[in-house]
Amino acid sequence: MLLDRFIRYIKIDTQSDEDSLSTPSSLKQYDLLNLLKQELGELGVKTTLDKYGRLYAKVEGNPAYSNIGLCSHVDTALECSGKDVKPQIIKNYDLSDIKLGSSGLVLSPKEFAKLNELKGKTIITTDGTTLLGGDDKAGVAIIMTILENYLKIDKTKRRGFSILFTPDEEIGRGPEHFDPKQYGCEFAYTIDGDDPKYIEIENFNAKAIEIEIKGKSIHPGSAKGVMINASLVLADFMNSLPKDMIPAKTEKREGFNHVVSIEGNVEVAKAHYILRNHDSSILDKQVNDFKNIKNELFKKYPGCEISLQITDQYKNMKEIIDKNPEVKNHIEKVYQRLGYQFEYNPIRGGTDGATFSFKGVPCPNLGTGSYNHHGRYEFAVLEEMEKMVEIGLEIFKL
């Protein structure tokens, strides 16, 4: 049963570890990977768990058609513990405030509007002490349930099914060591979003910029006309950037420059920025803003050194999806056949699917029916997870 499966998976602590250099970043992710391997084996499905903690499985369908893949990640976010998750199951939800255990936290439809849509549904919440792990164990449980149902379909009436469970998505290392040959599908979908009505084929283009300013230090008592305070030059730099292009003032397809950290003294000052935009030509303009400000400040403060280190992080998968229209057409047809509405929703972040797409497996993202990820207010909706099982199964039917 989907619910039992989900509860079984979220009770396993699989938090990834940002500070680790090993792959997977934390060994406890194997606790779930090994269980999945065993459960796949019990269903008669052969698996490959590679030395980097990527679990692949393939099931044959009608050989006249290429395989389609589904993918979820087994790790949970860093912001909140995923150890000793004690879920609360609320059946026949009546739109009232939900107390999260004895933590004093309340999950309220006044604060989280989604809850207003969920009258009569079954909601799974935390007890207010951990995250839930619906991101992305809802996806994992959905894929395993799809597979159970898929195996009952006659081979000639289904497309081949490639499964991938990855570790370390939350620390941006999910697609490391990704092997498209091992995955063996023409295209795939990650099940790692929230609302089932959203199909996500766009993510940010992402760059990082490290600003480093070297000033000239001298005793402040005799500094007139000589001192260049690197920290003040950095403040000038930051104030010269577009004021409204920041995360707190942007939404939907609006990009931003986000200062992640700064440090500085008189001699040296540094700022770490991340730049995001769905449109790569606008992202290039954002980079040019940094270069232009650098040149201006260089003239304004003769003798100071300003350097910019620009790094490419990830790219918008839409570029690849647009070249492979079948990926979009296929999922649109699935929603239409089932009579479900859908919307295209641009992801304001990255996705493992973006890297898979650029490595040869175009890979949009679909919903999980779980919400408020990465924190203690996380919850999942059983009926929406079931809907994703229905949608996922339809993907393979001929």
Ligand SMILES: [Zn+2]
């Ligand atoms: Zn996720």
